[in-house]
Amino acid sequence: MTRIFNHLPGSLLTVLLLSQLCSSVKWLALSHTPASLHINQTQHCKLLPGLISSQAQLCRINLELMQTIIAAAREVKKTCQKTFADMRWNCSSIDIPRDSSKYTPDLDRGTRESAFVYALSAAAISHTIARACTSGDLRMCSCGPIPGEIPEPGYRWGGCADNLHHGLLIGAKFSDAPMKIKKSGSIANKLMHLHNSEAGREALKEAVVMKCKCHGVSGSCSIRTCWRGLQDLKDIAMDLKTKYLSATKVVHKLMGTRKQLVPKDIDIRPVRKNELVYLQSSPDFCSKNDKLGSVGTQDRQCNKTSIGSDSCDLMCCGRGYNPYTEKLVERCHCKYHWCCYVTCKKCERIVERYVCK
Ligand SMILES: *[C@@H]1O[C@H](CO)[C@@H](O)[C@H](O)[C@H]1NC(C)=O
Ligand SMILES: *[C@@H]1O[C@H](CO)[C@@H](O)[C@H](O)[C@H]1NC(C)=O
């Protein structure tokens, strides 16, 4: 196999590799879609990058949903990069290019990192739809149902609940579509992606909180109107990051009559539905290796006083670091003037920062 590959020109090789791999998060390329593209005609679906045919069909029969899904793709990218800003792998792999021939499939290798991205993507798409129902952006849905149980004294149900049920239903339809097609990729990879997507939606179900608004004379809060809302995506991403750190390595193995994913090292137990699972160990992400999806940590900022993953020791993999200074301009000596404005001065402050060698 490798011998044949050595004789092929690079571009053909890419095409070959791409046709072998199922990329089920290519829809994240939607994050490049300009905000000005108004999707109100079925032929607009063709302009959207990264969709497989059943997703494009969902687009055509559900045009108004697409703006929400594009927003979800942007949200996934931003949230992943923020959540992993203090880690060696900084979610670089999520930059899915519009041009699919430039796609590097490191999210399809079945690593812990791809587990996180699939879980976050599935959670984000359902989260965004659930919220869009509430804000009135989608005609097909509105507020979630009023809870059945009787509220405590002083509380009453009201407001507009996030429509988690609808978010989960439609979100799963869209984000799981690529894993449901027969020809794409290995079965083990597809099972892994499906499992992690489901784990992402489980994390979303756990993120339902009670939100309330006070009423009463001059903020006395004698009565509260409450509804079920979802935590922000960044909080769900933090929960999934914890699950990423304790993810379980699995193998694809015959269990009874069916091949399933089972934990590799622990005695026989089924995988739990809320844990993240992966098939391949990750590189240490210290040095650049395009094949493994590692951009390396050279020039990454590190924190000299931290003892966590962003410490200069861990981030720079023992290579050492270079200091540089940065000038911060801040508002200071602010004064309140009666009535009603504030004036501030500008102060400069020099801070020392460090980047990995
Ligand atoms: C589609 O959206 C564009 C841009 O907002 C607008 O100019 C156009 O009239 C819309 N077309 C239809 C059929 O609603
Ligand atoms: C991730 O790290 C690489 C390598 O240092 C850097 O080029 C890139 O800008 C970083 N990405 C983000 C989102 O910080």
Ligand SMILES: *[C@@H]1O[C@H](CO)[C@@H](O)[C@H](O)[C@H]1NC(C)=O
């Ligand atoms: C560095 O880490 C310390 C300890 O965790 C933290 O208090 C500080 O804000 C961090 N500095 C920067 C620049 O992130």
